[in-house]
Amino acid sequence: MKKNDVVIALAGNPNSGKTTIFNALTGSRQRVGNWPGVTVERKEGKTDLDGRQVTVVDLPGIYSLTANSLDERVARDFIVQDRPCLIAVVLDASNLERNLYLSLQLMELKAAPLVLVFNMIDEVEEKGMSIDLEGLSELLGIPIVATAAKKNRGIQQLKKVLAEQVTLGAAAPPAIPFRYRENTEFAIERLIQRLGEDPSLSQSSPPRWLAIKLLEDDREYLARLEKSPLRDSILEDLGVLKKETEKGIGYDLETALVEERYGFINGLVKEFVKKSWGLEDRLSLSDKIDKVLANRLMGLPIFFFLLWLIFKLTFDVGGFFVHYIDQLFTALGNQAAALIQALNGPSWLASLVEDGIIGGVGSVMVFVPIIFFLYLAISLLEESGYMARGAFVMDKIMHAMGLHGKSFIPMVVGFGCNVPGIMAARTLENPKDRIITILITPLMSCAARLPIYVLFAGAFFAKHQGTVIFGIYLLGIVLAMLMARIFKSVFFKGEPAPLIMELPPYRLPSAKSLLLSAWHRCFIFVQKAGTVIFLAVVAVWCLASLPLGVEYASQESIVGRVGSIFAPLLEPIGFGFWQAAVALIFGILAKEIVVGTLGTLYGAGEETLAGAIASQFTPVSALAFMVLSLVYIPCAATIGAVRKETNSWYWAIFTVAYTLVLGWLLAFLIYQGGNFLFP
Amino acid sequence: MCPLSLCATGERVKVEKIAGGCEVRRRLEAMGVLPGEEMEVVSCHCGPVILNIKGCRLGLGCGMAQKILVTPVKSSR
Numbered sequence: 001m002k003k004n005d006v007v008i009a010l011a012g013n014p015n016s017g018k019t020t021i022f023n024a025l026t027g028s029r030q031r032v033g034n035w036p037g038v039t040v041e042r043k044e045g046k047t048d049l050d051g052r053q054v055t056v057v058d059l060p061g062i063y064s065l066t067a068n069s070l071d072e073r074v075a076r077d078f079i080v081q082d083r084p085c086l087i088a089v090v091l092d093a094s095n096l097e098r099n100l101y102l103s104l105q106l107m108e109l110k111a112a113p114l115v116l117v118f119n120m121i122d123e124v125e126e127k128g129m130s131i132d133l134e135g136l137s138e139l140l141g142i143p144i145v146a147t148a149a150k151k152n153r154g155i156q157q158l159k160k161v162l163a164e165q166v167t168l169g170a171a172a173p174p175a176i177p178f179r180y181r182e183n184t185e186f187a188i189e190r191l192i193q194r195l196g197e198d199p200s201l202s203q204s205s206p207p208r209w210l211a212i213k214l215l216e217d218d219r220e221y222l223a224r225l226e227k228s229p230l231r232d233s234i235l236e237d238l239g240v241l242k243k244e245t246e247k248g249i250g251y252d253l254e255t256a257l258v259e260e261r262y263g264f265i266n267g268l269v270k271e272f273v274k275k276s277w278g279l280e281d282r283l284s285l286s287d288k289i290d291k292v293l294a295n296r297l298m299g300l301p302i303f304f305f306l307l308w309l310i311f312k313l314t315f316d317v318g319g320f321f322v323h324y325i326d327q328l329f330t331a332l333g334n335q336a337a338a339l340i341q342a343l344n345g346p347s348w349l350a351s352l353v354e355d356g357i358i359g360g361v362g363s364v365m366v367f368v369p370i371i372f373f374l375y376l377a378i379s380l381l382e383e384s385g386y387m388a389r390g391a392f393v394m395d396k397i398m399h400a401m402g403l404h405g406k407s408f409i410p411m412v413v414g415f416g417c418n419v420p421g422i423m424a425a426r427t428l429e430n431p432k433d434r435i436i437t438i439l440i441t442p443l444m445s446c447a448a449r450l451p452i453y454v455l456f457a458g459a460f461f462a463k464h465q466g467t468v469i470f471g472i473y474l475l476g477i478v479l480a481m482l483m484a485r486i487f488k489s490v491f492f493k494g495e496p497a498p499l500i501m502e503l504p505p506y507r508l509p510s511a512k513s514l515l516l517s518a519w520h521r522c523f524i525f526v527q528k529a530g531t532v533i534f535l536a537v538v539a540v541w542c543l544a545s546l547p548l549g550v551e552y553a554s555q556e557s558i559v560g561r562v563g564s565i566f567a568p569l570l571e572p573i574g575f576g577f578w579q580a581a582v583a584l585i586f587g588i589l590a591k592e593i594v595v596g597t598l599g600t601l602y603g604a605g606e607e608t609l610a611g612a613i614a615s616q617f618t619p620v621s622a623l624a625f626m627v628l629s630l631v632y633i634p635c636a637a638t639i640g641a642v643r644k645e646t647n648s649w650y651w652a653i654f655t656v657a658y659t660l661v662l663g664w665l666l667a668f669l670i671y672q673g674g675n676f677l678f679p
Numbered sequence: 680m681c682p683l684s685l686c687a688t689g690e691r692v693k694v695e696k697i698a699g700g701c702e703v704r705r706r707l708e709a710m711g712v713l714p715g716e717e718m719e720v721v722s723c724h725c726g727p728v729i730l731n732i733k734g735c736r737l738g739l740g741c742g743m744a745q746k747i748l749v750t751p752v753k754s755s756r
């Protein structure tokens with residue numbers, strides 16, 4: 001983002017459709033979901049307005065300009081400090097009573113000219129409401145555009161209005177037709193006068209806004225006074241003014257100010273919005289669903305049932321395809337090797353293609369169908385509106401375990417990939433809750449670990465494959481909660497923040513958006529297989545073929561020797577052979593590489609790979625291996641995310657250390673215990 | 680006047696007072712929960728509460744619901 005770029009910010013309440021609009025404007029594919037807190041960082045994109053390239057910035061949702069959590073701070077700071085040229089305020093038009101509050105604050109702030117985007121206009125129509133857009137726009141002196149971003153309606157009109165506003169440039173925003181009651185206004189005026197005596201104060205924000213914030217006792221604005229030489233006398237006056245005004249009103253000023261804003265908005269809604277009866281139908285359907293899903297007693301069993309259903313679907317439907325894809329890859333490998341031989345190609349090339357690429361990358365790729373269905377199920381959870389309910393239902397248990405209801409969301413997102421899961425922890429207001437959540441999210445089984453489970457469970461527990469894998473997922477959840485409990489009582493004593501969460505209405509996601517979303521994530525998985533995993537597998541193949549003349553993938557090769565150094569550590573947990581050590585070490589780069597490496601070393605597609613594994617492991621040691629893979633050291637990207645989000649190497653290293661120790665101990669218990677019970 | 684957590688499902692109530700820190704209060708106020716406001720208790724089982732406020736559904740954890748003091752109002756519907 002360069003200095004004199006035209007920057008348009010998208011601001012608005014969570015879940016009002018900002019990201020959907022951002023995607024429509026810029027052609028991006030940022031994640032959209034039906035719960036507050038999907039977007040946690042600012043995203044930039046370019047769009048073309050009448051031949052002019054402008055930058056559009058998508059921001060996390062906020063309810064007001066007072067930020068409570070990290071994601072809200074990102075949005076607030078961008079609006080207040082980075083000063084975009086134009087702010088497009090996205091509102092859920094079916095709920096103006098609440099959504100207009102932020103708009104009103106932005107009008108008071110006067111940071112930039114505004115355009116109001118009344119999104120979800122389709123829901124407004126469905127509910128039989130009608131909004132007098134022209135009247136409202138005229139009264140407020142701000143352009144209003146109606147859109148239904150999900151259906152791509154109104155986007156052209158929005159572009160047109162944005163283009164107009166951008167060309168108009170930064171004309172002074174119009175005065176807003178909103179006054180507080182008389183004695184409040186009197187106090188504001190007096191304070192503005194006082195603040196005017198120190199011109200440095202009104203540089204960063206308009207004096208009226210500053211005065212209002214000071215009357216509200218806003219800590220951040222009070223801090224700005226600290227530097228002023230007039231600090232003491234202004235504070236004294238502020239105290240007197242507040243006391244006098246409160247005497248006039250009868251209760252505290254801060255509440256009165258908020259109340260008056262809502263009063264004004266209520267007036268607007270009464271005047272410009274026509275509702276018809278029976279419009280609450282949709283929401284009451286949501287309420288009916290909530291009677292079951294968000295029920296105190298049923299909520300939890302239903303959550304586990306849903307989880308189980310996801311696995312059933314993933315394995316039964318996805319697994320069906322795996323077999324075929326596997327055959328395809330094996331045939332491909334054989335053909336390629338035969339072809340190279342037929343052309344008198346060097347035998348090392350045949351080995352690279354058959355063992356390395358097909359054996360390694362192929363053994364990961366066969367799981368694409370399973371992963372596709374997993375992503376499909378996760379997208380369904382995200383788009384339907386269930387995520388917010390999950391946070392709500394789990395709040396009590398999470399509290400007992402030292403977490404916060406909202407920790408549920410990073411955990412579920414973590415099933416797809418731990419990195420966005422860790423990012424999603426930004427919505428937790430309390431820094432302690434947030435760090436605990438970040439530390440335990442790596443224990444969630446991500447899609448990249450799934451191939452390991454499928455491979456091993458398939459080789460040893462074919463009849464109960466689904467159950468075993470489901471068990472591993474549950475184990476991840478249980479471990480996460482236990483560790484949270486421990487971290488809480490060791491590092492982070494204190495009460496978690498109370499849960500306050502909007503529950504958006506349930507929405508039936510369209511098949512198209514679900515498929516697209518799953519396809520998109522799957523594509524990233526395939527892309528990763530084609531790049532990172534490909535390179536890692538080729539590296540493993542090279543190291544397994546060197547030094548020259550050594551038998552491929554023998555203990556004398558470089559990987560063999562390196563693996564042999566670590567193998568004794570794995571002896572007590574059941575798989576003290578070097579191949580396992582090498583797979584686990586390379587797996588730290590990315591968890592898919594565990595299977596990729598085994599595939600390369602045992603030089604085979606999945607079916608024969610399963611055979612090779614069956615000869616090296618026992619059912620008990622296979623179980624220990626799966627559990628170790630779940631817990632031990634998160635992948636490099638996840639370690640990076642922990643470091644970035646906690647802003648400390650300390651927590652990143654701590655995560656590596658505790659997961660390694662915990663994973664080894666569990667595997668030890670399983671292997672030794674299992675052998676003791678089933679000798 | 681009683682804590683929100685003790686209200687029954689379906690009751691209409693008016694907020695009287697929000698106890699608890701000013702951060703929490705600001706947060707609630709930004710979402711429309713402020714003294715004098717009327718709202719409907721969509722579900723409450725002596726713990727977490729779902730509210731209908733200004734047409735939005737707001738979920739509050741147990742701890743939070745205990746800190747909001749309300750009085751019942753006669754249902755207008």
Ligand SMILES: Nc1nc2c(ncn2[C@@H]2O[C@H](COP(=O)(O)OP(=O)(O)O)[C@@H](O)[C@H]2O)c(=O)[nH]1
Pocket residue numbers: 012013014015016017018019020021031032033034035036037038039061119120121122123147148149150151383507
């Ligand atoms: N009915 C309807 N739903 C929409 C519209 N725009 C967005 N949505 C849905 O609203 C939810 C929230 O959208 P999102 O863009 O993630 O909101 P954000 O939190 O403001 O970024 C998603 O489930 C979208 O599919 C719209 O115009 N009409």
Ligand SMILES: [Mg+2]
Pocket residue numbers: 018019020031032038039059060061
């Ligand atoms: Mg978003």
